[in-house]
Amino acid sequence: xxxxxxxxxxxxxxxxxxxxxxxxxxxxxxxxxxxxxxxxxxxxxxxxxxxxxxxxxxxxxxxxxxxxxxxxxxxxxxxxxxxxxxxxxxxxxxxxxxxxxxxxxxxxxxxxxxxxxxxxxxxxxxxxxxxxxxxxxxxxxxxxxxxxxxxxxxxxxxxxxxxxxxxxxxxxxxxxxxxxxxxxxxxxxxxxxxxxxxxxxxxxxxxxxxxxxxxxxxxxxxxxxxxxxxxxxxxxxxxxxxxxxxxxxxxxxxxxxxxxxxxxxxxxxxxxxxxxxxxxxxxxxxxxxxxxxxxxxxxxxxxxxxxxxxxxxxxxxxxxxxxxxxxxxxxxxxxxxxxxxxxxxxxxxxxxxxxxxxxxxxxxxxxxxxxxxxxxxxxxxxxxxxxxxxxxxxxxxxxxxxxxxxxxxxxxxxxxxxxxxxxxxxxxxxxxxxxxxxxxxxxxxxxxxxxxxxxxxxxxxxxxxxxxxxxxxxxxxxxxxxxxx
Amino acid sequence: xxxxxxxxxxxxxxxxxxxxxxxxxxxxxxxxxxxxxxxxxxxxxxxxxxxxxxxxxxxxxxxxxxxxxxxxxxxxxxxxxxxxxxxxxxxxxxxxxxxxxxxxxxxxxxxxxxxxxxxxxxxxxxxxxxxxxxxxxxxxxxxxxxxxxxxxxxxxxxxxxxxxxxxxxxxxxxxxxxxxxxxxxxxxxxxxxxxxxxxxxxxxxxxxxxxxxxxxxxxxxxxxxxxxxxxxxxxxxxxxxxxxxxxxxxxxxxxxxxxxxxxxxxxxxxxxxxxxxxxxxxxxxxxxxxxxxxxxxxxxxxxxxxxxxxxxxxxxxxxxxxxxxxxxxxxxxxxxxxxxxxxxxxxxxxxxxxxxxxxxxxxxxxxxxxxxxxxxxxxxxxxxxxxxxxxxxxxxxxxxxxxxxxxxxxxxxxxxxxxxxxxxxxxxxxxxxxxxxxxxxxxxxxxxxxxxxxxxxxxxxxxxxxxxxxxxxxxxxxxxxxxxxxxxxxx
Numbered sequence: 012x013x014x015x016x017x018x019x020x021x022x023x024x025x026x027x028x029x030x031x032x033x034x035x036x037x038x039x040x041x042x043x044x045x046x047x048x049x050x051x052x053x054x055x056x057x058x059x060x061x062x063x064x065x066x067x068x069x070x071x072x073x074x075x076x077x078x079x080x081x082x083x084x085x086x087x088x089x090x091x092x093x094x095x096x097x098x099x100x101x102x103x104x105x106x107x108x109x110x111x112x113x114x115x116x117x118x119x120x121x122x123x124x125x126x127x128x129x130x131x132x133x134x135x136x137x138x139x140x141x142x143x144x145x146x147x148x149x150x151x152x153x154x155x156x157x158x159x160x161x162x163x164x165x166x167x168x169x170x171x172x173x174x175x176x177x178x179x180x181x182x183x184x185x186x187x188x189x190x191x192x193x194x195x196x197x198x199x200x201x202x203x204x205x206x207x208x209x210x211x212x213x214x215x216x217x218x219x220x221x222x223x224x225x226x227x228x229x230x231x232x233x234x235x236x237x238x239x240x241x242x243x244x245x246x247x248x249x250x251x252x253x254x255x256x257x258x259x260x261x262x263x264x265x266x267x268x269x270x271x272x273x274x275x276x277x278x279x280x281x282x283x284x285x286x287x288x289x290x291x292x293x294x295x296x297x298x299x300x301x302x303x304x305x306x307x308x309x310x311x312x313x314x315x316x317x318x319x320x321x322x323x324x325x326x327x328x329x330x331x332x333x334x335x336x337x338x339x340x341x342x343x344x345x346x347x348x349x350x351x352x353x354x355x356x357x358x359x360x361x362x363x364x365x366x367x368x369x370x371x372x373x374x375x376x377x378x379x380x381x382x383x384x385x386x387x388x389x390x391x392x393x394x395x396x397x398x399x400x401x402x403x404x405x406x407x408x409x410x411x412x413x414x415x416x417x418x419x420x421x422x423x424x425x426x427x428x429x430x431x432x433x434x435x436x437x438x439x440x441x442x443x444x445x446x447x448x449x450x451x452x453x454x455x456x457x458x459x460x461x462x463x464x465x466x467x468x469x470x471x472x473x474x475x476x477x478x479x480x481x482x483x484x485x486x487x488x489x490x491x492x493x494x495x496x
Numbered sequence: 497x498x499x500x501x502x503x504x505x506x507x508x509x510x511x512x513x514x515x516x517x518x519x520x521x522x523x524x525x526x527x528x529x530x531x532x533x534x535x536x537x538x539x540x541x542x543x544x545x546x547x548x549x550x551x552x553x554x555x556x557x558x559x560x561x562x563x564x565x566x567x568x569x570x571x572x573x574x575x576x577x578x579x580x581x582x583x584x585x586x587x588x589x590x591x592x593x594x595x596x597x598x599x600x601x602x603x604x605x606x607x608x609x610x611x612x613x614x615x616x617x618x619x620x621x622x623x624x625x626x627x628x629x630x631x632x633x634x635x636x637x638x639x640x641x642x643x644x645x646x647x648x649x650x651x652x653x654x655x656x657x658x659x660x661x662x663x664x665x666x667x668x669x670x671x672x673x674x675x676x677x678x679x680x681x682x683x684x685x686x687x688x689x690x691x692x693x694x695x696x697x698x699x700x701x702x703x704x705x706x707x708x709x710x711x712x713x714x715x716x717x718x719x720x721x722x723x724x725x726x727x728x729x730x731x732x733x734x735x736x737x738x739x740x741x742x743x744x745x746x747x748x749x750x751x752x753x754x755x756x757x758x759x760x761x762x763x764x765x766x767x768x769x770x771x772x773x774x775x776x777x778x779x780x781x782x783x784x785x786x787x788x789x790x791x792x793x794x795x796x797x798x799x800x801x802x803x804x805x806x807x808x809x810x811x812x813x814x815x816x817x818x819x820x821x822x823x824x825x826x827x828x829x830x831x832x833x834x835x836x837x838x839x840x841x842x843x844x845x846x847x848x849x850x851x852x853x854x855x856x857x858x859x860x861x862x863x864x865x866x867x868x869x870x871x872x873x874x875x876x877x878x879x880x881x882x883x884x885x886x887x888x889x890x891x892x893x894x895x896x897x898x899x900x901x902x903x904x905x906x907x908x909x910x911x912x913x914x915x916x917x918x919x920x921x922x923x924x925x926x927x928x929x930x931x932x933x934x935x936x937x938x939x940x941x942x943x944x945x946x947x948x949x950x951x952x953x954x955x956x957x958x959x960x961x962x963x964x965x966x967x968x969x970x971x972x973x974x975x976x977x978x979x980x981x982x983x984x985x986x987x
Contacts, residue, residue, distance in 0.1 A: 059598060064596070064823075064828075064829070065584070065586070065594070065596070065705070066577075066578045066600060066702040066703050066704050067701070068737050068738065070735065070736060070738050071738065100819050100822060100865070102822065102825060102839075104825075107827070108822065109819070109821075109822020109823050109825060110822055160838070162827070289866055289867045291818075291819070291866060292865075293815060293816075296707075296708035296709035296816055297708050297738060298738050299739065
């Protein structure tokens with residue numbers, strides 16, 4: 012999975028670290044009781060605290076703390092029993108307090124690990140540097156009026172987890188795999204819905220390049236607020252190529268913040284280092300340090316679900332699936348549950364094939380998620396049963412599946428209604444074979460003259476004759492017998 | 497009706513209960529005093545109609561036998577407490593027209609106890625100052641004058657309006673807030689009792705923040721008993737303030753036993769500054785004698801980090817203030833001066849809205865927190881703060897209370913220190929250490945200077961030991977027998 016950029020003079024390696032802002036699932040904001048529903052009327056979910064009114068004070072939301080600890084445990088990270096909230100000071104119209112309450116020196120979660128499942132079935136570890144809790148800012152809307160800006164404070168004070176990776180990724184694909192894995196983990200945990208298009212997961216990418224073989228870390232640029240996995244991958248690739256171009260033309264990269272424009276496929280400067288904010292971090296005197304004990308962590312640990320990595324292991328050992336298949340099936344909790352329903356008491360590999368190839372194909376075509384699947388797991392299971400008890404052939408099963416997807420019916424009634432039951436009586440199959448042989452005596456001669464390959468053609472013709480319903484095994488056996496001289 | 501304004505809180509309470517007079521009469525008497533002494537500029541906002549309305553309700557409640565602890569007692573409220581539906585200014589231009597849609601916890605507690613609000617008292621802008629001269633609404637004036645000299649004196653600060661109003665009988669008692677001495681120093685200047693509780697005793701919710709780790713509300717009264725009474729009503733745990741302590745509020749009035757026999761009183765040698773005013777020095781010695789005569793044991797103590805308290809305070813408080821005051825940006829409330837861009841609007845609004853002293857502290861605080869300076873200033877200050885606290889912890893292993901002067905001088909004339917911020921900051925030299933350590937402290941009026949100005953002595957105890965503080969203060973008050981009155985002929 013190496014991703015190298017061939018320049019004029021050298022071959023370059025990309026060094027990537029990602030900062031992900033994940034909005035915590037919680038009914039209330041981090042430091043106020045205001046609700047957090049997405050898509051509510053502007054400024055309808057704002058408390059006096061969120062609006063930065065004089066004399067208002069923050070009070071920590073315990074649910075947010077629990078969610079951060081859960082996420083930390085899911086990232087196999089160190090949980091800090093004592094952490095400190097700090098103020099990050101800067102002026103902006105959608106930051107009512109004039110500071111964001113965040114964590115700086117001592118975050119709630121320390122170092123951890125995320126295992127990437129690469130498309131070729133291999134795995135790779137990416138280190139987590141830290142996870143900290145912080146408030147989101149409000150939203151500035153600049154395009155509603157020619158000279159005025161509008162401010163929506165609904166998002167002001169909403170809980171975010173900033174999850175910072177180590178600079179361990181070396182290709183856009185790894186960055187993509189990291190984001191997908193992180194999303195999978197937080198969705199399993201129920202700590203973030205992971206919807207990048209709704210902004211509940213946002214990503215800043217730190218990108219630098221270096222000649223292959225070098226271990227130095229060169230100046231990085233931060234590409235801000237990219238809102239889909241695909242765009243993150245594109246932005247990284249563009250930014251890396253820009254660095255290579257700059258270095259190879261004798262220039263130097265300046266540390267700066269950049270924005271990715273997906274329409275133009277380029278990054279451009281947002282803030283140079285000279286205009287970087289001095290955030291004047293200091294511990295927030297309105298809040299006490301956040302302190303909890305081992306029991307608290309253990310209580311949360313006891314409620315953790317089986318996570319994707321463990322599930323993948325189990326699928327590989329219990330169901331004998333390949334790393335790739337198991338990896339694909341565990342990405343979403345719903346998918347893995349669906350798969351396990353289908354696989355229960357059946358051939359697990361056949362179940363995996365049906366889910367991955369046929370079901371995913373159908374869902375993708377329709378653009379819907381597995382929870383909206385027109386084919387419930389029980390019906391897919393029945394379909395597999397119909398194959399294994401020879402009621403229908405695998406080929407017919409594909410047709411039945413298509414009808415199931417379109418009409419939502421169960422496979423038994425489809426087979427019944429359409430008369431798709433497999434022919435397993437010798438008589439009708441033999442009759443069909445004899446008919447085909449009689450109509451194609453020349454082909455029979457050719458076959459008997461040594462052109463073995465014609466067997467496939469005969470199978471096809473007889474199948475056609477039986478409307479595809481002949482039991483393929485039986486057909487093969489009988490056909491060979493009849494054709495042999 | 498003049499005599500009604502001379503009553504203490506506890507006497508007025510008893511009078512109301514017995515039916516000697518009504519809450520309306522009591523309130524009316526104070527409204528008249530507010531009229532008489534309007535030149536003291538003690539109030540930014542007067543609320544006579546509202547007060548009389550509330551007093552009527554109080555009379556009804558008393559008649560029904562449903563009187564709260566402060567039912568019908570007319571108070572002044574420092575204009576740093578947010579009061580629902582009532583202009584709240586923090587004495588700053590930048591809060592022009594700001595009427596909060598919420599009530600601070602402390603004033604809500606007072607309301608619930610039945611108190612009557614006469615108005616919002618003057619203060620230094622955002623509580624930053626020791627003379628009231630930084631108020632956008634003009635300084636409050638000390639009702640006291642030097643003997644034979646009619647020039648106006650500062651009431652102290654920042655709770656100068658509250659102190660002047662209590663001293664001039666324009667309210668029976670008032671609320672104040674103390675960050676580095678803002679209750680105790682004006683109390684000393686105006687000859688009243690000013691008490692700063694342990695940090696965390698009163699909720700800060702709804703008080704316009706100056707320095708979050710130091711700000712604390714407290715009572716300003718004419719007697720120690722009133723101080724205990726008022727604090728009992730103000731204090732209590734508030735889940736809306738994470739730094740508010742989840743502790744029961746004792747009946748502070750009950751701690752006034754009048755007996756301090758066997759208590760150990762510490763006298764810190766570090767507070768004997770060379771530049772200490774001779775009258776102040778003499779009064780301090782008197783105070784030591786009084787407590788000794790009452791049966792206390794006097795012990796010399798050392799608080800070695802005292803000399804670092806002022807510089808530490810003037811890093812920590814401005815640093816927090818620079819962040820706390822960022823929300824006054826012209827976007828959502830208060831003053832807005834239009835600009836060509838968002839940044840321009842910020843600059844113009846804040847330039848016009850803040851006075852010099854506030855700007856000075858924002859500059860100092862911003863500098864102290866800046867990258868490259870943080871470790872040398874803010875972090876260092878926090879470490880020294882810990883050492884100062886540790887000094888007190890060590891000392892309180894051997895003493896029950898500490899006696900010091902409240903301020904190094906009596907009240908001074910307007911303009912005397914206004915061009916020298918460092919000289920002004922020296923006013924807090926005796927009050928700041930306890931603020932940094934979060935300790936309770938009280939200033940008790942204990943005598944007059946040779947020029948006829950009131951002087952206070954300060955008592956300090958360990959955290960959460962307000963009961964010992966009131967107990968010793970009660971004895972000190974009795975021994976000092978301070979009965980002087982700022983207005984001749986009204987006494």
